[in-house]
Amino acid sequence: MNDLAAGFELFRGGHFAEARTAALQLLAKQPEAFWAHYLAAIASAFSSEIRDFEADLAALEGLALPESGKVYLHYLQAWHALLARDTEKALWHYLQIADDAEGWLARSLIQKFRKQKEIANPAYHAADYIVLPATLPPQPKKTITDAAAEKQASGWLYERPEKKQLPRIRLATFSWARLSVAALLAAAVGVAAFWFYGRLRLQSAPPEIPALQVADSAAVMPVGNGARVLYTYRTRDAIIADFEKAKRFLAERKVNQSRFVLQRLIESNADFQTREKARLFLTFIPDLPFAEFNDNILLRDIFADTKPRLGSLILLAGELRDAATRSGATTYHFMVREGEREYSVQAFRDANLPEEKLESPDKKSHIQVYGRFRGLVGEQKTVYLEAMRVWRSG
Numbered sequence: 001m002n003d004l005a006a007g008f009e010l011f012r013g014g015h016f017a018e019a020r021t022a023a024l025q026l027l028a029k030q031p032e033a034f035w036a037h038y039l040a041a042i043a044s045a046f047s048s049e050i051r052d053f054e055a056d057l058a059a060l061e062g063l064a065l066p067e068s069g070k071v072y073l074h075y076l077q078a079w080h081a082l083l084a085r086d087t088e089k090a091l092w093h094y095l096q097i098a099d100d101a102e103g104w105l106a107r108s109l110i111q112k113f114r115k116q117k118e119i120a121n122p123a124y125h126a127a128d129y130i131v132l133p134a135t136l137p138p139q140p141k142k143t144i145t146d147a148a149a150e151k152q153a154s155g156w157l158y159e160r161p162e163k164k165q166l167p168r169i170r171l172a173t174f175s176w177a178r179l180s181v182a183a184l185l186a187a188a189v190g191v192a193a194f195w196f197y198g199r200l201r202l203q204s205a206p207p208e209i210p211a212l213q214v215a216d217s218a219a220v221m222p223v224g225n226g227a228r229v230l231y232t233y234r235t236r237d238a239i240i241a242d243f244e245k246a247k248r249f250l251a252e253r254k255v256n257q258s259r260f261v262l263q264r265l266i267e268s269n270a271d272f273q274t275r276e277k278a279r280l281f282l283t284f285i286p287d288l289p290f291a292e293f294n295d296n297i298l299l300r301d302i303f304a305d306t307k308p309r310l311g312s313l314i315l316l317a318g319e320l321r322d323a324a325t326r327s328g329a330t331t332y333h334f335m336v337r338e339g340e341r342e343y344s345v346q347a348f349r350d351a352n353l354p355e356e357k358l359e360s361p362d363k364k365s366h367i368q369v370y371g372r373f374r375g376l377v378g379e380q381k382t383v384y385l386e387a388m389r390v391w392r393s394g
Helices: 002-012 016-029 032-048 050-061 065-084 088-097 103-114 146-153 176-202 234-249 253-264 272-282 299-304
Strands: 313-324 327-336 342-351 355-357 364-375 382-392
Touching: 002 016, 002 032, 002 272, 016 032, 032 342, 050 103, 050 272, 065 088, 065 382, 234 253, 234 272, 253 272, 253 313, 272 299, 299 327, 313 342, 313 382, 327 364
Parallel strands: 342 382, 355 382
Antiparallel strands: 313 327, 313 364, 327 342, 364 382
16 A cells, blocks of 8 residues: 555656556556556556556456446546547547546546647646546545545645635725716716717608508509600509509608609509509608718719609719809809710709808819709700709819
């Protein structure tokens, strides 16, 4: 027994080869000594003598082991499987001891598995890899209270994690520091509340969607000779789909697309009831402020479908050619280039609408107008806008 304890002391001190020699000397006297076989096996594993480890493990497997010894045998077999990169076999042996009272062996296997890449050289492992029996040989099981007291007194293989506490800042019952902190918090809350209130005021209410539908009355009317319709529907389903599409566009604040679909319905071969409902729907479409506008259209779309585009909102910018003011109201004439084509545009600004400043990249006079399309005028088909906002340079 003293020789065995001395061998384990050598192992704990990192003298693995000497510990194995002591174990083999003991085995020469007592060939069936389980703990001597165990010491020889782990000593050879930690000294990187893998062939010796395999030989000692084979000798240990040939013994008639008690139940307590089988746990340690499974541990060594799982360790050997990890060294051989046989994860499935290691897992099987681990499961044999996972629920055993000696649960610290299973936890040690988990540590080895997580650091599997380092297991190729066991000699350099830290102390958490050294798995030794708690007593030599194992004593009868102790109560939980006695075991906890012994671990607390003698130290345990796995140290308890140190609890770190944040430093406490102690202030007097009344102090200027506490008063300053309270004042800063109150000011921060007030600023945040004011900011949220301002944001709520700036956000306009969502557009109202009329509770109208044409599914019960939609019909395709015949188109007689000489009848003038801008759009011809083939089925009533197409009429219903366009009416619902106008609702969806309005919910997305795409007022130009919603207006276009409705005015095309009005000028189509849809039935009278559907066309009247479309006219009523048009009154629900708002004139969005510039900050909420997200539905600009191209001038070529206006020339392609002029009548359905009447009343659409549009943002145009170009080189200012002329500006005439009468009774405070101003009419601007400017040219807008779109692709390779240049369009002539006139915009009317009411006297009550201020003119805003526009930064110009050159010395030329430029203008930007956000307004409502009112039609094409003159033989040159000049685009005419009713201005809602005007930015001008120079």
